[in-house]
Amino acid sequence: AQKVTQAQTEISVVEKEDVTLDCVYETRDTTYYLFWYKQPPSGELVFLIRRNSFDEQNEISGRYSWNFQKSTSSFNFTITASQVVDSAVYFCALFYSSASKIIFGSGTRLSIRP
Amino acid sequence: NAGVTQTPKFRVLKTGQSMTLLCAQDMNHEYMYWYRQDPGMGLRLIHYSVGEGTTAKGEVPDGYNVSRLKKQNFLLGLESAAPSQTSVYFCASRNQDRGGSNQPQHFGDGTRLSIL
Numbered sequence: 001a002q003k004v005t006q007a008q009t010e011i012s013v014v015e016k017e018d019v020t021l022d023c024v025y026e027t028r029d030t031t032y033y034l035f036w037y038k039q040p041p042s043g044e045l046v047f048l049i050r051r052n053s054f055d056e057q058n059e060i061s062g063r064y065s066w067n068f069q070k071s072t073s074s075f076n077f078t079i080t081a082s083q084v085v086d087s088a089v090y091f092c093a094l095f096y097s098s099a100s101k102i103i104f105g106s107g108t109r110l111s112i113r114p
Numbered sequence: 115n116a117g118v119t120q121t122p123k124f125r126v127l128k129t130g131q132s133m134t135l136l137c138a139q140d141m142n143h144e145y146m147y148w149y150r151q152d153p154g155m156g157l158r159l160i161h162y163s164v165g166e167g168t169t170a171k172g173e174v175p176d177g178y179n180v181s182r183l184k185k186q187n188f189l190l191g192l193e194s195a196a197p198s199q200t201s202v203y204f205c206a207s208r209n210q211d212r213g214g215s216n217q218p219q220h221f222g223d224g225t226r227l228s229i230l
Contacts (some may be wrong), residue, residue, distance in 0.1 A: 044221075045206075047220070091156060099229070102147075104157040105156050
């Protein structure tokens with residue numbers, strides 16, 4: 001089965017704290033892609049990152065970093081020194097090549113308190 | 115460059131009415147998608163298209179029809195609206211994969227649809 005699980009429904013932290021959003025996926029495909037999207041209160045969906053299944057190198061982009069571990073089927077997202085503007089719903093997604101489809105997790109609502 | 119544009123942004127319908135949501139993209143993308151977003155369920159794929167003149171069913175296609183007569187447009191139709199179709203609808207498009215690299219989806223701003 002192809003599945004994406006974001007077990008954290010809501011997270012609330014105080015500004016400047018670090019926060020990690022978990023994403024666990026299931027797939028039988030050997031070639032797949034993982035994504036993170038951000039949905040701010042305004043509602044639009046913003047692409048953050050894409051990783052393919054053959055590249056387990058972690059990535060850092062400013063305050064954002066991603067930890068991809070195939071051994072645990074996880075693709076976790078960490079925000080360092082969080083800011084109020086990071087408040088949003090974050091979606092993890094899996095694209096599996098066998099069906100050329102993408103499926104989304106249910107999202108994690110992140111609230112950053114001043 | 116407008117990207118992906120959805121119209122309308124909001125709509126209220128009565129049960130049994132029909133309507134069409136329009137998605138237009140100006141990036142010459144081959145693939146287009148319609149999703150619905152419901153609380154606690156993430157985004158679910160309704161229908162998608164891999165090119166002009168082609169459509170395919172996604173995860174939750176019942177009660178919806180789509181058409182892709184022009185490459186830049188992907189229409190989502192509700193034949194007879196039901197309260198269960200109250201949702202936020204997102205359209206997305208993406209380029210063909212290149213050199214084994216999967217291209218990310220670009221999303222419209224969403225259409226909030228309420229069925230009374």
